[in-house]
Amino acid sequence: MEQPAAIRIHDLVKRYAPAGQGEGKLALKGVSFDVPQGEIFGLLGPNGAGKSTLINILAGLVMKTSGTAEIWGFDIDKDPRNAKRAIGIVPQEIVFDPFFTPVEVLDIQAGLYGVPKAARRSLELLGQVHLSDKANAYSRTLSGGMKRRLLIAKALVHQPPVIVLDEPTAGVDVELRRQLWELVSDLNAQGVTVVLTTHYLEEAEELCDRIAIINHGELIANKPTRELVEMAREKVVVVTVDKPAAECPAHPAIIKCEKTGDHTLEITYDKDRSNAGEVLSLVQAMGFGIVDVSTREADLEDVFVTLTSSAAQAA
Numbered sequence: 001m002e003q004p005a006a007i008r009i010h011d012l013v014k015r016y017a018p019a020g021q022g023e024g025k026l027a028l029k030g031v032s033f034d035v036p037q038g039e040i041f042g043l044l045g046p047n048g049a050g051k052s053t054l055i056n057i058l059a060g061l062v063m064k065t066s067g068t069a070e071i072w073g074f075d076i077d078k079d080p081r082n083a084k085r086a087i088g089i090v091p092q093e094i095v096f097d098p099f100f101t102p103v104e105v106l107d108i109q110a111g112l113y114g115v116p117k118a119a120r121r122s123l124e125l126l127g128q129v130h131l132s133d134k135a136n137a138y139s140r141t142l143s144g145g146m147k148r149r150l151l152i153a154k155a156l157v158h159q160p161p162v163i164v165l166d167e168p169t170a171g172v173d174v175e176l177r178r179q180l181w182e183l184v185s186d187l188n189a190q191g192v193t194v195v196l197t198t199h200y201l202e203e204a205e206e207l208c209d210r211i212a213i214i215n216h217g218e219l220i221a222n223k224p225t226r227e228l229v230e231m232a233r234e235k236v237v238v239v240t241v242d243k244p245a246a247e248c249p250a251h252p253a254i255i256k257c258e259k260t261g262d263h264t265l266e267i268t269y270d271k272d273r274s275n276a277g278e279v280l281s282l283v284q285a286m287g288f289g290i291v292d293v294s295t296r297e298a299d300l301e302d303v304f305v306t307l308t309s310s311a312a313q314a315a
């Protein structure tokens with residue numbers, strides 16, 4: 001039998017329509033996608049694209065206008081209890097009472113989910129997020145990074161098969177970001193399906209098996225990360241030549257050529273139609289000697305910019 005998706009969203013529409021203020025804001029315009037079980041799935045999009053709206057619908061915090069959503073096979077309308085039990089949400093903002101200790105925060109959350117005392121794993125969870133030694137400290141004394149890890153533990157108290165992290169590393173320093181990435185990878189290795197939203201393309205490229213991009217409430221890409229990165233057909237070669245570079249070589253595969261210094265040309269070419277060797281031969285054929293060369297592959301950022309700007313042009 002085919003495995004159900006961890007999350008299945010079909011034709012999801014959300015219109016925020018404040019009373020008496022006309023048509024309101026169409027934040028999701030019929031979004032459909034599946035999050036396969038066992039993956040780390042990245043949801044990317046510029047500010048205001050609709051990511052939080054989508055997550056809040058899954059969390060039961062925002063009412064959708066139309067469409068369907070299932071979590072671990074449970075429809076959020078027909079079976080909201082089971083749908084809710086199948087998902088753990090790690091919000092962007094840090095929300096817990098500063099006067100409770102981490103172990104109390106987790107015990108209370110377990111109580112809210114009806115986890116019987118004997119089945120509570122608060123200390124084990126604190127170990128998982130490397131907070132064992134802070135189990136009995138006041139939450140307000142934790143560092144920002146520790147608080148974020150506690151939020152992740154809190155989302156796991158009912159052992160959901162799916163966890164959603166909304167901008168888990170927004171505003172945190174590089175080292176802490178790495179720690180959080182490791183934690184997310186460990187959870188995934190233990191079988192938890194992870195959905196995360198992020199502004200950091202590097203984060204998505206590093207962590208995610210698959211990436212969906214939403215822009216102005218519409219899904220504009222949903223592909224394995226590798227395929228998405230491969231969509232970047234452009235490659236750049238930066239050539240330093242032995243005399244002032246006055247002109248650029250001409251070739252159908254050359255997309256762009258810029259003089260970036262007296263002796264430097266930055267040549268962008270289509271890697272499906274040419275290669276660095278051919279580009280360099282063209283430069284030599286113009287009478288230049290080559291002093292230095294470096295190349296750069298397009299990355300997810302280039303793809304993201306291309307996709308979101310072409311979607312903006314089409315709109």
Ligand SMILES: Nc1ncnc2c1ncn2[C@@H]1O[C@H](COP(=O)(O)OP(=O)(O)OP(=O)(O)O)[C@@H](O)[C@H]1O
Nearest residue numbers: 016025026027045046047048049050051052053054
């Ligand atoms: N409660 C609300 N009432 C009216 N409009 C809203 C409400 N919440 C969000 N919106 C609008 O819906 C659109 C999508 O917002 P949303 O917060 O889902 O985007 P986002 O992709 O999560 O952005 P960000 O990365 O900034 O959090 C935006 O234009 C936003 O202004």
